[in-house]
Amino acid sequence: MVRLLLGDDHRIVREGLKQVLADAPDVAVVGEAQSGPEVLAQVRHLQGTLGLDLVLLDIAMPGCDGLEVLQILRHEFPLLPVLMLSTYPEQQYAVRCIKLGAGGYLNKSADPDDMVAAVRKVAAGGMYVTPATAEALASAMGAKAAAAGSKTAAAGVTALDALSHREHQVYRLLSTGQTVGEIGAQLKLASNTVSTYRARILEKTGAKNDVELALLAERHARNATQL
Known part of the structure; x- marks a missing residue:
């Protein structure tokens, strides 16, 4: 089972992502966060209780943006995979995210099957790279x-x-x-x-x-x- 924390500041987006991931029997959203500091607090809490296999993280987050959160997570939890999520084109942010240690970069408009595949691959320690990211x-x-x-x-x-x-x-x-x-x-x-x-x-x-x-x-x- 992939235990996932979902970080996005828009509730309607989180609900949509949860609906997509609900179709995957091996993926469970065990936490949600709507700001950068909340993502960090949730990770620190969940890692000590349920444990986490993946953070699905939006770039544009209030309080502390996704790139800053990613750098902090890489320092505090170097083995915890992070899959970045955004509406921005790969050409703008995918390379930066991967250089900072993300396991992949996914556009919010991605096909649901691709999204589930990305979650599974990154949670397993792999790298998810779309043709545009490549x-x-x-x-x-x-x-x-x-x-x-x-x-x-x-x-x-x-x-x-x-x-x-x-x-x-x-x-x-x-x-x-x-x-x-x-x-x-x-x-x-x-x-x-x-x-x-x-x-x-x-x-x-x-x-x-x-x-x-x-x-x-x-x-x-x-x-x-x-x-």
Whole structure:
């Protein structure tokens, strides 16, 4: 029996996922969480009682996003498999999730049979990779090889993996030339909050300003298409 913790901040999504998984007699949802901190609390509790075989975790979680939760789980429970779940395309987040230690990346629009197959494979210690994820991984390897010739470029591209989900969102918008105010309005964040994210992004990537961020984004995109 696969004992699973489901982490998603939307109740209707959790109910839909539970309905899909209910058709698998060897899968049991033993816990639910609607925020990052709640996922961590539930894992710590369940690991000491029922035990867990898998965490099915959404990326966009309040309190502490899924990528941050994944890193904490990898540190505290290195043997506990985590399958990431999102509405974002594989090209945007699958590679980052796998690099951070996820056992796979699944889009919420996936076929129910594929979802059950992914749960079983990752819970058993395997890696679930869709064709789109495989292509994204191959492109990332090509980008890494292309950047290897430039120490500065390689450092900047690698630093992108260290960005949290929200930081990555802000980075993508900054690199397109949007202002702090425009980003705040789009993401429903206060301008000073966006400014804080911007400062963290600049520190992590080594970029001095938004122009350098745009150049980093352009270089990263170009390298990813050179395969």
